Amino acid sequence: MDELAGTADAISEGRRRNWGRWGDGDECGLANLLTSERTADAARLVRSGRVFNLALPLDERSLPVLPGRPTPQHYLRRTGTDYAAGVKRRGGFESMDDVILLATHGATHMDALAHVGDEGLLFNDTPIATVRANGARKLGIDKCPPLVGRGVLLDLCRHMNVPRLDGGQVVTRQMLEDCATAQGTPVTPGTIVLVRTGWLSVFTDEGSESFFAAEPGIGMDAARWLAERDVVAVGLDNYAVEVIPTESGIPAPVHRYLIRDCGMYLMELFNLDELAEAGAHEFMFVAAPLGIVGGLGSPLTPLAIT
């Protein structure tokens, strides 16, 4: 009880910020703001036609895997070497296919609104017991529409002139605000915000142990700033969006606030380097999760189109 009280305190007010805002039965949360007008506006941001793929390659070497989660697995049901070694098919047809086993949160991905609860409730007053062994009956990733809208990259590394932020460094409201202003890319309702911390380079440079030991990320006040601006989704180049260790020491306050209280979509393990190198700070953003019925997240190949 004390702990829960402490948590509520860490998150403070607004615990049910967007509940009921789009009706009692709503399962889309802030994705409701992706109106066709906004989508059409976003398409008009495309000038050069360059497409940036923000996903990490999907194999066990390219992805940091949180201990306890299964590594991505890829198995072939028939190989080319089988044919080369003499396996025959009718008419000489040589066909090969495969299966994948993935933790939905183990690659570049989007969290479903059903991913995180608090005090027994998910977003929009939904009982946590709706998430059963056979999937989330409410707020699953299949309820999330394709995210197509205006994207803004807040390149904190460039703004702060550092190769990367430090593990445990809090991304503050002020940092986001200043960076958006300096870039000339205001964060308006319905925007998808990507924040570059440079943290992914820790995985590349030092391996997954260092990568998961801590991370720079969104603090509680920055989370409120995102919520106040009606941001639809926020994606980072770290593994948890929020700063680790958290400011209060209480686990995952930003997850609890943004997903459960606000209905915002969190996206992780984004590769933002090419986008940053190209200086692309505003773009058409497209991310279409797999429609895993009752899924708690989805691997993703998010795109920024400039």
Next chain:
Amino acid sequence: MDELAGTADAISEGRRRNWGRWGDGDECGLANLLTSERTADAARLVRSGRVFNLALPLDERSLPVLPGRPTPQHYLRRTGTDYAAGVKRRGGFESMDDVILLATHGATHMDALAHVGDEGLLFNDTPIATVRANGARKLGIDKCPPLVGRGVLLDLCRHMNVPRLDGGQVVTRQMLEDCATAQGTPVTPGTIVLVRTGWLSVFTDEGSESFFAAEPGIGMDAARWLAERDVVAVGLDNYAVEVIPTESGIPAPVHRYLIRDCGMYLMELFNLDELAEAGAHEFMFVAAPLGIVGGLGSPLTPLAIT
């Protein structure tokens, strides 16, 4: 040998149509035509901002599963019912995630160029033995860029005024040509073509046995028409793009011709009904496969944006 000769005959000339066209080491095939100019043009097709999700829901009930392929599987590592029943986490944090196991060709998906070979070779003179148990070293789905370009829906059902084509009915060059003309949507180089046959309704109405027993689809001459027009990718609302049984009785000539000889991307199990109902025949098409390293295909949430 006779059979192979027969196959070659069925496919006739042009067996190496696009080999070497983009260099000896090319692994992208016709996706090379998705230049930024074409992508920028495609974005200009967006007017209303409406987004159509062309994927089927991803669960074992919503998807026809070819016998022998594993059904999509979805397992939770922690449920909401666990928490409701008293499982505790530090600080009251309630977090749930999950894993999926999928046949890459068992949902709405795109074939990798490594999916199909013939006479020991894949596209661009690539030995089939490059496809090993640990994946395709060449032409894997990770080599396919996100497909962002002009999409055209050839709605054969509407054009021919039938609810659906028949199992085994050949989609001909003439049908595609006439439909494109009637719709006023010419098929130009770099286009992604979607063809609506109505066949998916057989699964919904009669189950998977009828669905897989036969299907209407692209015949060899229609395949040549697509190749001559430098179509990048072709997606259908059936399970194999091509007509089953095939015209010649030889297995999969269209797969062998379009994938292996031409480097075209085949996409299957598309839901084209909403798009057709809306009368949307030209649109910005976006399909971003998961970057499964060495993968022979990828599940997909393809989008048409109008």
Next chain:
Amino acid sequence: MDELAGTADAISEGRRRNWGRWGDGDECGLANLLTSERTADAARLVRSGRVFNLALPLDERSLPVLPGRPTPQHYLRRTGTDYAAGVKRRGGFESMDDVILLATHGATHMDALAHVGDEGLLFNDTPIATVRANGARKLGIDKCPPLVGRGVLLDLCRHMNVPRLDGGQVVTRQMLEDCATAQGTPVTPGTIVLVRTGWLSVFTDEGSESFFAAEPGIGMDAARWLAERDVVAVGLDNYAVEVIPTESGIPAPVHRYLIRDCGMYLMELFNLDELAEAGAHEFMFVAAPLGIVGGLGSPLTPLAIT
């Protein structure tokens, strides 16, 4: 409530038959009767040294798979064809291995005591909520000791002179009693009982749809007979041990009675044909489940040694 009352009625008295019998914390149930004396006695049943393997081959063709359960899957991480096609390892070492994905109840298997509950409780007054997404904290298959003891085959087909019993045919107390007497193999405490109904031949002859449509099996009174005799485990050549449809129409009364109330081990999909052909009615029985921590069952290669 009415339904639950009905169930209780169908199962009638003795709902907590063996609860507390081996202590409040007991998680082994009737396997407690497998004392070393009984094991030593069982070993003395070995005369000829012939070993009968009672398992079905483990692949998707050899096993009837209940709709909804995943088929057994087997994937290689490296193939011999890879080496034949030129893959090299240091020192020329050619090594191959593989993974399997199995429903623990989808092959010849043993149920854990945690497999089945009723009215919120598992065997020995254990709350059903102890079975969480990450496994059964109590009564998992890892708590079941290897079953090594005296086995008796009650060959009902031979006894009743039929190739197989009919779907829906109830195996009665009298049938078991008479068969045991006729065979001269009394069922004494600590025995493992195998009952041959011949039903497996329906799968071989007619496929899995017929196989799962119904089955002959243990009725409630026969279940009580087994419990009264302190049988440790009961294995059949059908998919559910008990008769389907059940006598009362209420689902799975025998499962609920034998597993939950009595702590008996149910074993299914046994191949008893060779054993029957050899006329082996009494033997040393050995079945050692995999120690899947928190598992609800285990695939099994049960042996009868004569």
Next chain:
Amino acid sequence: MDELAGTADAISEGRRRNWGRWGDGDECGLANLLTSERTADAARLVRSGRVFNLALPLDERSLPVLPGRPTPQHYLRRTGTDYAAGVKRRGGFESMDDVILLATHGATHMDALAHVGDEGLLFNDTPIATVRANGARKLGIDKCPPLVGRGVLLDLCRHMNVPRLDGGQVVTRQMLEDCATAQGTPVTPGTIVLVRTGWLSVFTDEGSESFFAAEPGIGMDAARWLAERDVVAVGLDNYAVEVIPTESGIPAPVHRYLIRDCGMYLMELFNLDELAEAGAHEFMFVAAPLGIVGGLGSPLTPLAIT
């Protein structure tokens, strides 16, 4: 070529030791020696009726997992917490089951004869290309009969009065010979030999990195000693049976010699501590692999019965 020559040299003569010994089509190798006479003799070794389970618990915490292999995975299709939280079934029936995904060599296990080849051949002159993506057509684990026979534990720790042998320490012919003599347990044809090195404690004490860095194990000369005595199977409390690093520096000579040349069964990750504590050096050994069709190994619950 030089490397292969070197390998052949390291293994020296006898490269086809048991090829053809039980016929050209034989796929059982030394398990052919498990005659019913020997099985009956083994059963007579049972005195006290005590059963030792030699398997490690099957979960990701209890098992050292070789980097690159998937960890054992266990997923529930329905939980007890689901029922506790209100999921209902017809008639109040509460049933739960689960699936497992295992590397066949990632737990206490037995290698199939198809597991290891050399110079393109498996045991008994079998081309390595018979091992295809869909499994081994020859020498799969499904061809291995249940191993039921006389078991001998050579407890080197006790014999040498050390808690455990060192990483890289070669178990020699002399050590095996002396230990067998001292114990009064001669190794005769048809015996299953278990060798205790104590190495498993490194995993428990120091974790998997140290465990896999090296290990004490069978050297080439000890391997020949085992082969000369017509041992059927050899099991150790390490991860590879043979000493790591190998004596010659060439990878896996003992695997190649014993599996491929001799048709002997290698078994790994055995827990021999309880057996050793009980001073049980001779016993009835029972290990029944899962009949994975075309499998390259099988998880195992091996038993020693005294």
